Amino acid sequence: MKRFILPLGVFVALLGFLWVGLRLNPREVPSPLIDKPAPMFALAQLHEPGRVIGPRDMAGQVWILNVWASWCVACRQEHPVLMEMARMKLVPIVGLNYKDNRDDGLATLARAGDPYMVSAFDQDGRVGIDYGVYGVPETFVIDKRGVIRFKQIGIVTPEVVTGKLIPLIEKLNREPAHG
Amino acid sequence: MVKLFAVLTMSLALSAFAATDDATLEKRAVDLETELRCLVCQNQTIADSHAGLAVDLRREVREQLAQGKSEQEVLDFMVQRYGDFVLYRPPVRSTTWLLWFGPFLLLAAGAALLISRLRAARSRPADAPPSEETLQRARALLDNNKEQP
Numbered sequence: 478m479k480r481f482i483l484p485l486g487v488f489v490a491l492l493g494f495l496w497v498g499l500r501l502n503p504r505e506v507p508s509p510l511i512d513k514p515a516p517m518f519a520l521a522q523l524h525e526p527g528r529v530i531g532p533r534d535m536a537g538q539v540w541i542l543n544v545w546a547s548w549c550v551a552c553r554q555e556h557p558v559l560m561e562m563a564r565m566k567l568v569p570i571v572g573l574n575y576k577d578n579r580d581d582g583l584a585t586l587a588r589a590g591d592p593y594m595v596s597a598f599d600q601d602g603r604v605g606i607d608y609g610v611y612g613v614p615e616t617f618v619i620d621k622r623g624v625i626r627f628k629q630i631g632i633v634t635p636e637v638v639t640g641k642l643i644p645l646i647e648k649l650n651r652e653p654a655h656g
Numbered sequence: 657m658v659k660l661f662a663v664l665t666m667s668l669a670l671s672a673f674a675a676t677d678d679a680t681l682e683k684r685a686v687d688l689e690t691e692l693r694c695l696v697c698q699n700q701t702i703a704d705s706h707a708g709l710a711v712d713l714r715r716e717v718r719e720q721l722a723q724g725k726s727e728q729e730v731l732d733f734m735v736q737r738y739g740d741f742v743l744y745r746p747p748v749r750s751t752t753w754l755l756w757f758g759p760f761l762l763l764a765a766g767a768a769l770l771i772s773r774l775r776a777a778r779s780r781p782a783d784a785p786p787s788e789e790t791l792q793r794a795r796a797l798l799d800n801n802k803e804q805p
């Protein structure tokens with residue numbers, strides 16, 4: 478009986494590793510940007526190319542940066558959730574229209590609705606690189622001091638909104654803007 | 657005529673110089689690109705991948721090297737944005753010790769187990785000689801065998 482204990486122990490340990498390891502999502506790479514200042518940018522707006530938008534314009538309030546594109550299929554799935562968030566007026570949502578064609582981006586918003594306060598037009602994806610974007614859609618929650626506090630890689634689901642975003646936004650809204 | 661010749665050779669020499677410069681830059685860029693992971697197709701380097709992001713990151717690597725940045729500066733730029741995961745060779749730090757040294761740990765554990773087994777086998781007392789009864793049974797069986805054709 479004793480001779481089975483060691484192989485059994487090894488087997489159980491292996492099972493434990495697999496149980497945990499196979500449930501991890503390899504696409505969710507922890508972002509080094511959490512708790513770091515949101516990278517600065519000043520991009521032309523999607524709707525009004527003559528005006529710029531950047532994190533500086535959003536200073537002093539909690540806001541969401543959502544990376545999207547007209548070519549991104551998952552973004553279409555996410556879109557109703559963003560519309561609902563905009564309707565709830567949780568916080569302003571700024572769009573980062575990533576590596577898109579201006580006409581396509583505008584057409585998408587005209588057809589499906591525009592949840593964004595404003596969208597920045599990142600045609601060559603350089604701002605995307607600064608934000609470590611690798612899988613659209615991605616969503617950042619940025620606090621009053623301009624620090625990234627949360628990043629969602631992939632679709633923001635209703636569960637993410639109620640389970641993570643709303644509690645976080647409520648907490649961040651209570652934080653002072655300075656200090 | 658001599659002047660023209662001089663100008664010609666000089667421009668030739670200059671273009672040759674520029675060409676080797678381009679070649680070294682290209683080699684540095686490719687070397688660096690094989691060190692960086694494409695986060696879209698995670699088991700490829702950005703040198704191998706045709707994903708849009710890999711193309712953008714290659715452009716970024718080339719531009720930064722052309723601006724005179726060192727390899728380490730470019731790697732730092734990538735790690736700041738994408739984290740350690742962007743490096744194809746993970747750095748040795750406290751969170752990756754298990755990754756780097758785990759296999760040696762397993763090897764040591766296996767060796768220890770083997771040695772202890774061998775020692776135990778050697779120190780086990782030699783088997784006692786078979787009893788007379790067993791020997792008789794064995795002889796009987798052998799004799800039986802002989803009688804059969």
